[in-house]
Amino acid sequence: MIYQGKQKIWSDYQKEIPDDHWYYVRSCIRQNFFPASEKMFLEICRDVLGKDVHENEHHTTCGGIAYHCDTIPQETAMTIVARQFALMTEAGYENYAASCITSFGNYTEILETWHEFPELETKIRELLWKSCRKEFKKPKYLAHTSDLIYKFRNEIAEKAKFRLVNKETGEPLRVVEHIGCHYSKMFPSKGVGGAEYPYVLAGMIESWGGNVIDYPERRHCCGYGFRQYHVKANRSYSLSNTYKKFESMEPYKPDMIITNCPGCPYFLDRWQYVIAETEGKTYGQNGFGIPVLTYEEVAGLVLGYDPWDLGLQLHQVGAEPLLDKIGIEYNPEDKYKGLDKKDLMRPELPTNLKCF
């Protein structure tokens, strides 16, 4: 197709995302904090959309967090990634989907560096052979898992039982979207919409009935900062960045936040709890926080999954006000139950942040 004028300009911000047959790798952070989101992603892709998404037990961390904490050399991070690519090659796949933005950025950086410096790719191939006796082909397509949900957002909307609409007023929900820095700030052409108009989450929100909020600090970092969180002494950096974002979005009265990166929902959720407990300030209505969800959780909600099957009980900010606005039914008694309704007791309640 030949694009002209504005269509040509916009085509620069598009990303080709294949329809099917993906080799899937998990996220360290998502597995720890939002494991049900990865389960939901696979269930949506395989059972709802009928796609082939392959997971292999032998894959490991990509090493991205350790790399950005400056604890492993660049060659180490590259060789770990080369091993992941070898597993994809052995499994017969050429489309690679990573469930983590840090990973996605790491893979992108490595592929781009190898493209610029082919001698480095040769060196890493030698190191991989020496250490693991493995060889690899580079992925033909690299995606973050949200790219797939974005691609199939309209099919999901067609199957949806709920829309991101206030059931009382009929008005679209006001939704903040947070992309995560390493999705497209480093290599804009690799993300849907680039760094200027990131559309991966906005597209989902629009397809599922919500309104996207634009606010001054929309593109500001959540505050992870790698070593700025993992070392206790540095965490005020992380908290301060989250605080800056919430102060900026507060006047727009968001109903919810949807996130791309596995780390961002943890920080935007937990630092709301800390701000509430230390400063007495809450950003939602009536003493609640603003619910912060992963895109898989939002997709699962509109498709009608039980909120507790989606793992919303692992968020410190309660999602109940959002569920009530949309009209999603849930059993409060089941929130903290285990399998087969096993009694696991309940977490303590915070002092200032209203939760159930």
Added chain:
Amino acid sequence: MGKLYDMLREDYRVKEGLKTCINCGTCTAICPAAEFYRYDPRKIVDTVQRGDDEEIEKLLKSDVIWYCGECMSCLTRCPRKNGPGLVIMALRNLSAKLGYFAESEKGRQLYPLTKIMTGNILNYGYCIYPDTFSWEDHVEAGPVWKWHTEHFEDSFARQGGNYKGKGPGALRAIPQEDLDELQNIFDVTGATERIETIEKYSKAKAEEMGMTMDEYYRHTFEHCSDKHFNND
């Protein structure tokens, strides 16, 4: 140009991230760390591109190179397509390699960071692992995380995880043969040597500070002096 400068220029992140800086300061304006810490990426990049080894050595021994959060917002906005964040990563790598990291408070944090990250990778195959992410060291994770840690097996099972299980799935036990390959990768790519270097210089610094290694770990993990911030 000096020896340290030459070592930096060998790093692919400097080859990629430092062409010619025009000192416009856009990176500093966009930088989340510069708003918070006494930190100016423009000055750091300028120091590196001037190639003065004496100044570069001061940088490598200073706190300032450790203030960056590696969000890479600077890459998007630099009008000359430089990557100050990439230059920072190269500086940190050299500081770690030469043992200069132990000369600054923020640099010394490499000791607990290395213990946590490389320990998780080599023991479990993950950068973050629930068994080592204690609520006591992460109270901001809230009472819900405390509850979760008290019910890991049941809670992960309820979330569809495969915690310490066989086969694929979230938080599965990664087979020993794969962990062995990670160890081999560490051995041939310099990560094992890096861990030993961090240990060696950290032990020497702990001795100088009159601390056991456990005390040194807690001190570097928890202590923050008040000299770092813009608002102090």
